[in-house]
Amino acid sequence: xxxxxxxxxxxxxxxxxxxxxxxxxxxxxxxxxxxxxxxxxxxxxxxxxxxxxxxxxxxxxxxxxxxxxxxxxxxxxxxxxxxxxxxxxxxxxxxxxxxxxxxxxxxxxxxxxxxxxxxxxxxxxxxxxxxxxxxxxxxxxxxxxxxxxxxxxxxxxxxxxxxxxxxxxxxxxxxxxxxxxxxxxxxxxxxxxxxxxxxxxxxxxxxxxxxxxxxxxxxxxxxxxxxxxxxxxxxxxxxxxxxxxxxxxxxxxxxxxxxxxxxxxxxxxxxxxxxxxxxxxxxxxxxxxxxxxxxxxxxxxxxxxxxxxxxx
Numbered sequence: 625x626x627x628x629x630x631x632x633x634x635x636x637x638x639x640x641x642x643x644x645x646x647x648x649x650x651x652x653x654x655x656x657x658x659x660x661x662x663x664x665x666x667x668x669x670x671x672x673x674x675x676x677x678x679x680x681x682x683x684x685x686x687x688x689x690x691x692x693x694x695x696x697x698x699x700x701x702x703x704x705x706x707x708x709x710x711x712x713x714x715x716x717x718x719x720x721x722x723x724x725x726x727x728x729x730x731x732x733x734x735x736x737x738x739x740x741x742x743x744x745x746x747x748x749x750x751x752x753x754x755x756x757x758x759x760x761x762x763x764x765x766x767x768x769x770x771x772x773x774x775x776x777x778x779x780x781x782x783x784x785x786x787x788x789x790x791x792x793x794x795x796x797x798x799x800x801x802x803x804x805x806x807x808x809x810x811x812x813x814x815x816x817x818x819x820x821x822x823x824x825x826x827x828x829x830x831x832x833x834x835x836x837x838x839x840x841x842x843x844x845x846x847x848x849x850x851x852x853x854x855x856x857x858x859x860x861x862x863x864x865x866x867x868x869x870x871x872x873x874x875x876x877x878x879x880x881x882x883x884x885x886x887x888x889x890x891x892x893x894x895x896x897x898x899x900x901x902x903x904x905x906x907x908x909x910x911x912x913x914x915x916x917x918x919x920x921x922x923x924x925x926x927x928x929x930x931x932x933x934x935x936x
Contacts (some may be wrong), residue, residue, distance in 0.1 A: 711850030730813035
């Protein structure tokens with residue numbers, strides 16, 4: 625695996641090369657969106673800087689600003705998730721995200737990268753949680769398309785992720801990307817998701833400071849999602865194909881005794897008392913009905929007003 629092909633790493637290198645000595649200065653104001661925007665606008669429209677453009681649009685400034693914000697946030701966790709293709713396809717069979725929005729409080733990390741190609745060639749999705757909103761940014765070279773999903777602070781209103789999505793007026797292709805990313809995000813928020821982690825030590829991008837803690841490392845964490853689930857689903861599909869072929873095409877799904885896969889889905893419930901409630905989301909594995917294989921462990925299901933807050 626070439627880690628330099630992981631998009632956030634490539635983007636960080638690109639921004640460092642473009643900004644040069646200004647990289648740390650930009651980072652210093654990244655906490656304030658207005659300050660960051662004003663600083664980038666000055667840099668992008670001033671000939672003395674490496675980032676200078678003859679002409680600059682508001683959209684260029686927006687994209688540049690979001691790229692820096694994403695990189696700065698991701699560098700704090702350096703977390704990447706890669707899904708097994710078969711598990712990915714299975715969780716995408718869920719059409720509506722019928723889970724309470726409090727699921728966003730269960731994110732495994734405040735910022736992470738979903739390393740999977742999305743519609744229109746986007747290299748992946750950056751997930752970034754901030755207070756009462758979650759940002760989903762789909763990135764590819766020189767193009768950023770994102771949505772900030774705001775959710776209520778009162779969890780008693782019972783609104784679901786699907787109902788929140790319906791508040792935004794976005795193109796159909798972008799809605800499909802949103803659903804795909806959210807299905808992946810919610811799977812990662814379940815109890816005991818099927819994830820195995822590989823850690824890779826990266827070279828430092830800057831010299832360690834004298835005040836830096838001893839032994840602190842620059843570690844890339846890659847979560848490989850669904851290896852077991854994908855394998856078992858493939859085994860089932862292959863067995864079903866052989867059974868169907870052996871029966872001359874007459875056997876298989878639909879009959880009471882034919883082996884088949886019961887669709888996976890999510891189950892959520894609250895624990896605790898008022899003021900100390902916690903949402904629990906469990907992934908109910910697809911299982912073989914009248915089959916001999918073990919249950920599959922991890923996959924999907926979920927619940928759906930229109931706010932114009934989408935940028936592309």
